[in-house]
Amino acid sequence: MSSAAPVPVSAALSAPVPVPEAADAALLSAVTRAVEDAGATLRDRWTRHARGVSLAEVVGALQANDDAVLAVLREPLLQARPGSRWAEDELAGGALPPGEWWVVDPAEGNINHVHGMADWAVTATLVRDNRPELTVVHLPLTGDTYTATAGGGARRNGRPLTVSARTDLAAALTGTGQAKPGEDARTLRRIGDSVTAMLLNGLVVRVSVPATLQLVHVAAGSTDAFWQFSDVRSGLVAGALLVSEAGGTVTDLAGAPWTAASRDFLAAAPGVHAAARAVLAPLA
Structure with missing residues (x-):
């Protein structure tokens, strides 16, 4: 077991050349718009009653949610960061190849959404050389948007989090x-x-x-x-x-x-x- 003092992720993962502050702010704004727009799509698909009875029906509803959100989210994110790539499998783990990758969950908590519950969101994170650099998490039912940039703090609806x-x-x-x-x-x-x-x-x-x-x-x-x-x-x-x-x-x-x-x-x-x-x- 390591005896070293724990290091926060943002400190441990601070090696990349930083994005200029203005460019970082513009990127965060573009990603926030894209994620919130995608959230509206997922919100419109939500019902207060559970959908699907058999396993096949539930899985089909989950996939339909993913497909609907990705149809409006994928291209805006790739265009917001030219040269970035897309991590296709949302259930995958482990290190990514070098470079910039979008790690996205189009319906985080999808199973809750399909069962008529309220705990779900749309998330998008830019990972650079396996370091999370920028993230947006939007909760469409409450309207809350959580954002963070490496070295720039975390916020909910623009207000700092602690x-x-x-x-x-x-x-x-x-x-x-x-x-x-x-x-x-x-x-x-x-x-x-x-x-x-x-x-x-x-x-x-x-x-x-x-x-x-x-x-x-x-x-x-x-x-x-x-x-x-x-x-x-x-x-x-x-x-x-x-x-x-x-x-x-x-x-x-x-x-x-x-x-x-x-x-x-x-x-x-x-x-x-x-x-x-x-x-x-x-x-x-």
Whole structure:
């Protein structure tokens, strides 16, 4: 286990030549418009009742949502950053090849959307040489938009975000969840064991999907920590940048700075990160 002090994602991933501030602001504005427009498409597809009965029908509804959003989101993002590429598989993990990539979830929390629940969003993150550089997360039903740029802070609707000042894990609200359907049996057991361990050491544990919507709460200081035994990058890159830029600590469960190649994930307020990692690390 590493004994090095955890390093926030934005500090650990600060090697690329920075984009000039004006260009960065223009890019963020263009991405925000594209994501919010895509969010309107997803909002128009939402109903208060569940859609689909059989597994095939549910999967079909999920795919239809993805297709509808990507039809209006993909090209604006690629045009906003000429030369960038698209990470096609939203459930993939691991490091990307060098260069700039859009890591997008057209319907983050798609399963909630299809079941008539409200916890879903559209996310887009520009990853440069495996470092998240810019992200936009839009929640169409509330109208909230979360943004962050590496070194530029995190915001909700333009107002700065700051993680919780909590220092006692026993008073902490924490969360975890399943990263994708079909997780292997060992991962599912680790999730269950980790929930039990955190219930014994924390105050309350939320187990829900999607990851990004738990992570925006960590960035906003409403939740104190989130962990996941998975490397599904589309569910983590946006939240990792938001939490880090809001002053949180983002590592793997060994305490090393988190990257897209990490096999597990912990984002927390600095005051409870070490205690949370001590609870979870034996399960890694």
